Amino acid sequence: MSQASDNTGREALVQVRGLVNRFGEQVVHDGLDLDLYRGEILGVVGGSGTGKSVLLRSLVGLLQPAAGTVHFLGEDLYALYEMDRARLICRSGVLFQKGALFSSLTVLENIGVPLVEHAGLSRSQAESLAWVKLALVGLAPEAGLRYPAELSGGMVKRAALARALALDPPLLFLDEPSSGLDPIGAAAFDRLLLTLRDAFGFSVFLVTHDLDTLHAVCDRVAVLADKRVRVTGTLEEVAATPDSWVQDYFHGPRGRTAQQATQTTDEVS
Numbered sequence: 001m002s003q004a005s006d007n008t009g010r011e012a013l014v015q016v017r018g019l020v021n022r023f024g025e026q027v028v029h030d031g032l033d034l035d036l037y038r039g040e041i042l043g044v045v046g047g048s049g050t051g052k053s054v055l056l057r058s059l060v061g062l063l064q065p066a067a068g069t070v071h072f073l074g075e076d077l078y079a080l081y082e083m084d085r086a087r088l089i090c091r092s093g094v095l096f097q098k099g100a101l102f103s104s105l106t107v108l109e110n111i112g113v114p115l116v117e118h119a120g121l122s123r124s125q126a127e128s129l130a131w132v133k134l135a136l137v138g139l140a141p142e143a144g145l146r147y148p149a150e151l152s153g154g155m156v157k158r159a160a161l162a163r164a165l166a167l168d169p170p171l172l173f174l175d176e177p178s179s180g181l182d183p184i185g186a187a188a189f190d191r192l193l194l195t196l197r198d199a200f201g202f203s204v205f206l207v208t209h210d211l212d213t214l215h216a217v218c219d220r221v222a223v224l225a226d227k228r229v230r231v232t233g234t235l236e237e238v239a240a241t242p243d244s245w246v247q248d249y250f251h252g253p254r255g256r257t258a259q260q261a262t263q264t265t266d267e268v269s
């Protein structure tokens with residue numbers, strides 16, 4: 001099935017309509033609409049508890065919504081049989097907040113898991129390919145032989161990114177990839193993400209609190225509030241929205257610092 005296009009001709013690889021998510025009495029999303037277009041990096045922001053991670057879980061088949069639809073690469077995700085859904089989701093890579101690497105496996109073995117389980121490669125084929133992915137995310141060969149507990153926070157994120165990219169997915173879902181990293185490590189991760197997106201052209205759904213990341217890598221921003229996506233657009237369009245949360249977020253002291261940092265980088269480059 002083909003993907004949906006909007007009236008500007010952009011192709012939505014993920015299209016969410018009327019999404020409702022609830023836990024018992026608590027309604028987290030109520031009629032949420034969102035598109036993720038081919039090749040873009042979409043930054044998803046919102047106050048704590050507005051449902052950014054829950055949304056990500058709904059998009060990658062881990063949380064069946066109470067109502068609404070998620071079209072994923074042209075397929076109605078939750079109308080599929082579980083096995084077909086799992087097969088479709090394999091065409092995306094997910095990086096969870098803490099990396100979610102298997103602690104008993106080395107980095108190389110971790111990267112090889114999707115290659116063995118979903119692409120049917122032998123262990124030695126998976127290992128050969130895992131070396132390539134390791135280099136792609138800027139990790140030294142010796143890091144491949146280490147266990148997750150022996151890595152720094154930045155290395156864990158890179159290893160998890162390598163695993164998420166193992167099957168060359170057209171879609172990548174990242175939940176706060178720079179959380180827990182120092183500003184230099186976070187900026188390096190941002191640059192890596194941008195370089196890889198430019199090289200491979202995948203689309204990214206990026207949950208973040210990090211204003212520097214928004215300025216550095218995102219083509220569009222979606223703001224979650226009141227159980228929906230309240231506003232989407234380029235950073236400039238969203239920042240100009242006369243909404244009190246948006247104004248505080250983008251034009252408060254941290255927002256101004258991030259903006260100045262981007263302007264300085266642009267002037268230098």
Ligand SMILES: Nc1ncnc2c1ncn2[C@@H]1O[C@H](COP(=O)(O)OP(=O)(O)OP(=O)(O)O)[C@@H](O)[C@H]1O
Nearest residue numbers: 023026028046047048049050051052053054055209
């Ligand atoms: N499995 C669950 N069971 C019950 N409630 C849940 C579950 N998962 C999430 N929630 C609730 O859903 C709401 C949204 O959570 P979510 O983690 O998506 O927020 P968030 O926007 O990602 O927050 P933060 O920015 O702090 O990470 C919260 O109130 C949370 O307690």
